[in-house]
Amino acid sequence: MSQKGLKILIIVTVCMITLALLIGATYLYTKVFYTDPLESALSDIASIGTFKVEQLQTHSKIMVNFTVGEKLRSNFYLLLDQLKGQKNTNLENITIDLSNNEDTTLQSFLKRARLPVYEVISTGQFSELPLYFEVIKAEISVEYNLEIDNDFIFITATSGDNFAHMVINRGNSPLNVINTMGGEYL
Incomplete structure (x- = not known):
């Protein structure tokens, strides 16, 4: 009887060690x-x-910081192409957090630029948007680049060597875009 108990104890011990090794190897991998x-x-x-990818309960959040101040539209669509190319990726479940380095001048320009953008989206008179931006530009010494397509409005503000981006959804894209600067929402 004692040898039978010893065999059972050895089998249980080997199974526990094997299970621990499998769990440890999975964790390490x-x-x-x-x-x-x-x-x-x-x-x-x-x-x-x-960039940082966070898997939340209902969706994924991707925090992205672009290193170039030009070609925001093409870089953003390159990011979208990479997202669409992933298996089991639904754009409705993705939030892109476009984070910018902190700069108070650029932050004030982008915050003031939001209202005219939403006014233009609601009225449909997109030709007036550069006029609004020129007024803001005269008050705040910031250069800007504005690109508009059927889905998004792309704004890049530059002041010296610093730049900041803002993307606003204007179409039927299911993608949610958040714009932040220094951890604060724009």
């Missing part, structure tokens, strides 16, 4: 070796300086 396909795709985009 996910923390050290595994790279999320989305993260590896985003790291291949040269215009993205830093």
Whole structure:
């Protein structure tokens, strides 16, 4: 009877050790070796300086900081193409947080530019938007670049070497875009 008990104890011990090794190996693989396909795709985009992908309960949040002050539209659509190319990715469940480095001049320009953008979206008179921006530009010494397409309005504000981006959804795109500067919403 004691040898039978010893065999059972050895079998249980070996099973527990095997289970612990499998759990440990899985943990090591996910923390050290595994790279999320989305993260590896985003790291291949040269215009993205830093990014962070957070998996929340109902959706994913991608915080992106662009390193270039030009070509916001093409860089943003390159990001969207990478998102659309991922398996099991639904744009309705993704929030892009377009984060900018803190600059009070650029922040005040972009905050003041939001209201005219939403007014133009509601009225449909997009030709008036540059006129609004010229008034704001005269008060705040900031240069800007404005691009408009069927889905988004792209604004890049520059002051010296500093730049900040803002993307506003104007179409039927299911993508949610948040614009932040220094952790504060624009």
